Amino acid sequence: MSNFRRVDEDFFDDLEETLIKADVGAETAFQLTDELRDEVKLQNAKSKEEVSKVVLDKLVEHYEQQGINEDATMHFAKSGPTVILFVGVNGVGKTTTIGKLAARYKQEDKKVLLAAADTFRAGATQQLQVWGERDGVEVIAGSAGSDPASVVYDGVQAAIEQQADILFVDTAGRLQNNQNLMQELAKMKRIIERELPEQPMEVLLVLDSTTGQNAIQQAKLFKDSTDVTGIVLTKLDGTAKGGIILPIRNELHLPVKWIGLGEQVGDLQPFNAKDFAQSLFGQLLES
Numbered sequence: 208m209s210n211f212r213r214v215d216e217d218f219f220d221d222l223e224e225t226l227i228k229a230d231v232g233a234e235t236a237f238q239l240t241d242e243l244r245d246e247v248k249l250q251n252a253k254s255k256e257e258v259s260k261v262v263l264d265k266l267v268e269h270y271e272q273q274g275i276n277e278d279a280t281m282h283f284a285k286s287g288p289t290v291i292l293f294v295g296v297n298g299v300g301k302t303t304t305i306g307k308l309a310a311r312y313k314q315e316d317k318k319v320l321l322a323a324a325d326t327f328r329a330g331a332t333q334q335l336q337v338w339g340e341r342d343g344v345e346v347i348a349g350s351a352g353s354d355p356a357s358v359v360y361d362g363v364q365a366a367i368e369q370q371a372d373i374l375f376v377d378t379a380g381r382l383q384n385n386q387n388l389m390q391e392l393a394k395m396k397r398i399i400e401r402e403l404p405e406q407p408m409e410v411l412l413v414l415d416s417t418t419g420q421n422a423i424q425q426a427k428l429f430k431d432s433t434d435v436t437g438i439v440l441t442k443l444d445g446t447a448k449g450g451i452i453l454p455i456r457n458e459l460h461l462p463v464k465w466i467g468l469g470e471q472v473g474d475l476q477p478f479n480a481k482d483f484a485q486s487l488f489g490q491l492l493e494s
């Protein structure tokens with residue numbers, strides 16, 4: 208047995224506090240700590256290694272259980288274009304994530320196109336064009352204030368004509384009100400499904416991890432109005448609050464597909480439940 212602290216009530220208090228600080232939410236934190244306490248007892252874990260393993264395995268299991276039948280990977284068509292719509296409130300990192308993903312898939316020899324369907328905010332199209340130039344991928348854009356659905360339509364046509372593998376669609380984060388925003392997203396989705404009825408599509412909701420519990424409210428709003436297929440959790444470099452992944456999983460049953468770890472093109476990773484559990488508890492288990 209190494210220098211592992213005694214697994215006593217203090218240990219579980221610290222565990223609970225770590226979870227709450229990481230923004231897991233009080234209810235999930237209490238429930239999870241109880242489960243971990245029982246599991247450590249059940250497995251009669253005593254050494255540092257044993258307890259760490261029980262805690263990490265349980266957390267991964269907890270995450271995976273919530274996502275039965277869901278896959279953390281992206282679903283691409285075997286042939287023909289796959290459209291990936293990015294939704295989320297403004298400033299969460301939609302455009303940046305598209306820029307990073309476009310570079311990634313281009314490197315994998317996929318033909319990528321971008322559609323700038325945020326015609327509401329001045330500068331949004333230009334921001335996507337900067338990424339397009341940097342990545343060497345074409346950006347389909349409309350004029351300022353034009354109907355975003357028409358940009359989506361043009362993007363889909365270009366993807367078909369150019370035999371693109373992936374079309375990433377950047378959408379507005381804010382309109383006059385939420386109802387308009389949700390209607391607009393629904394309209395875009397209808398157009399994509401009509402033009403590419405046989406193709407899979409993804410709707411990725413981008414959430415800023417630094418906004419904590421607020422991100423969960425956003426997730427509920429978007430999930431109620433659009434068929435979100437997965438989450439991108441950004442800005443994990445600036446916070447220890449990645450714990451919101453658990454309530455997102457518990458309450459919304461949505462898989463986290465990607466995590467953003469900075470502003471640069473390489474700062475994006477596929478989500479991995481084991482790495483996530485380790486980053487949440489690593490310090491506590493080491494101490």
Ligand SMILES: Nc1nc2c(ncn2[C@@H]2O[C@H](COP(=O)(O)OP(=O)(O)OP(=O)(O)O)[C@@H](O)[C@H]2O)c(=O)[nH]1
Pocket residue numbers: 295296297298299300301302303304325328331334378379380381413441442443444445466467468469470474
């Ligand atoms: N530190 C950090 N910053 C990020 C990350 N992702 C995005 N950002 C920054 O967050 C800011 C907003 O990102 P955008 O990509 O413009 O967000 P958006 O959702 O497209 O915003 P709108 O176009 O206003 O709807 C930018 O300054 C990005 O550089 C991340 O993972 N980490």
